[in-house]
Amino acid sequence: MNQLAETVLQFGAGRFLRGFVDRFIHQANQQGQNVGRIVIVQATPGARANLLAQQAGIYNALYRGVEDGEIVDKTIKIESVSRALVAGEEWPEILRVATSAHLKYIITNATEAGYATDGTDKFDDKPPKSLPGKLAAVLWARYKSGGSPLVLLPCELIERNADKVSELVIAQAISWNLPSDFISWVTGQCWWLNNLVDCIITDGPADHPLALSDKMLIAIEPYALFAIEKPARGMPPIFTSPYLHVVDDLSPFFLRKVRILNAVHSCMVAKFYGHGFETVQQVMADRVANRWCRDVVFEEIVPALVARVEGVAEFADMSFERFRNPFQVHLLKNISMNHDAKLQVRIAPTIDEFTTIYGRPPKRLMEVFHTKIPS
Numbered sequence: 001m002n003q004l005a006e007t008v009l010q011f012g013a014g015r016f017l018r019g020f021v022d023r024f025i026h027q028a029n030q031q032g033q034n035v036g037r038i039v040i041v042q043a044t045p046g047a048r049a050n051l052l053a054q055q056a057g058i059y060n061a062l063y064r065g066v067e068d069g070e071i072v073d074k075t076i077k078i079e080s081v082s083r084a085l086v087a088g089e090e091w092p093e094i095l096r097v098a099t100s101a102h103l104k105y106i107i108t109n110a111t112e113a114g115y116a117t118d119g120t121d122k123f124d125d126k127p128p129k130s131l132p133g134k135l136a137a138v139l140w141a142r143y144k145s146g147g148s149p150l151v152l153l154p155c156e157l158i159e160r161n162a163d164k165v166s167e168l169v170i171a172q173a174i175s176w177n178l179p180s181d182f183i184s185w186v187t188g189q190c191w192w193l194n195n196l197v198d199c200i201i202t203d204g205p206a207d208h209p210l211a212l213s214d215k216m217l218i219a220i221e222p223y224a225l226f227a228i229e230k231p232a233r234g235m236p237p238i239f240t241s242p243y244l245h246v247v248d249d250l251s252p253f254f255l256r257k258v259r260i261l262n263a264v265h266s267c268m269v270a271k272f273y274g275h276g277f278e279t280v281q282q283v284m285a286d287r288v289a290n291r292w293c294r295d296v297v298f299e300e301i302v303p304a305l306v307a308r309v310e311g312v313a314e315f316a317d318m319s320f321e322r323f324r325n326p327f328q329v330h331l332l333k334n335i336s337m338n339h340d341a342k343l344q345v346r347i348a349p350t351i352d353e354f355t356t357i358y359g360r361p362p363k364r365l366m367e368v369f370h371t372k373i374p375s
Contacts, residue, residue: 005100008037008104011043023076039082040084041086041134049085066321075210131168132168161194162193200322225257229249230248256305264296269335270339272289272332273332274374280335281328283332300364351365
């Protein structure tokens with residue numbers, strides 16, 4: 001596997017991408033698909049790039065939970081990452097990777113807060129501060145070098161994520177007065193794949209034997225879904241995975257996942273974080289807290305969605321089963337990151353739709369929306 005070319009440039013070193021797409025690519029490589037290896041870009045200074053370097057890009061994922069009615073507890077050693085680069089320190093090398101003939105994919109995960117340009121980003125910044133600025137610079141370098149078009153997979157939980165990132169990149173390119181031929185190449189020849197990602201991934205438990213030697217240890221649940229909407233001009237070549245599904249319409253997948261599972265996570269943060277609860281599992285184990293969560297889902301969220309999305313109640317039931325995974329320690333503190341931006345995506349649309357349908361606002365969701373959480 002170490003002989004495979006670096007074909008993926010990934011913006012984001014967090015546990016989600018490492019336990020999700022990076023795992024799928026690792027497994028595809030093992031199956032002989034030879035997808036290639038991943039160069040991770042860490043946008044901000046921090047320890048992850050150094051830790052990955054110390055571990056030669058190798059880390060472990062604890063695959064734990066209930067699968068097909070049976071308890072599973074195994075370890076997956078993930079070896080798809082070639083190296084990690086810090087944007088502020090190694091931008092020329094990142095641009096070199098961007099112009100490589102081997103590169104095929106760009107993957108991102110900047111959370112909801114990353115979906116914005118920065119008015120102070122300049123064309124000659126090394127690097128630009130925003131994700132759209134970095135992507136515009138990377139794509140411009142590739143275009144100038146004569147490189148082939150790329151497949152772009154933004155994995156943020158934003159509806160029609162690829163369309164929105166593409167729009168931001170084009171806005172950045174226009175503000176930099178980049179030529180129209182480049183903009184046409186970005187929009188018409190590169191592949192922007194709208195997608196929905198779903199898997200609960202947490203830090204590995206500190207008391208696990210591997211935690212002593214693996215500082216990048218993560219824990220993943222057995223459930224995972226990577227739904228990609230087929231573009232109008234057809235799908236580009238891409239790796240296969242049991243978790244990857246190409247669909248004609250992504251909207252029902254997005255609505256069920258973001259407006260139920262992720263919404264409940266944000267509800268837990270607003271209602272219980274700082275009030276004696278530290279994890280999702282503690283909320284689920286408390287009778288009163290569990291009841292409140294079920295009420296907000298089945299009395300306010302599901303009623304707003306049920307008329308236009310199939311299987312919402314069943315998905316909600318499955319979500320509560322996933323929340324109770326006894327192997328995971330899902331910290332409310334981690335979920336609280338970028339909380340206000342998440343509310344706009346996960347909660348606000350349901351409040352609007354519920355109010356339109358029933359002529360009154362949903363009481364619990366309104367409480368969530370207006371609660372200030374501990375910083």
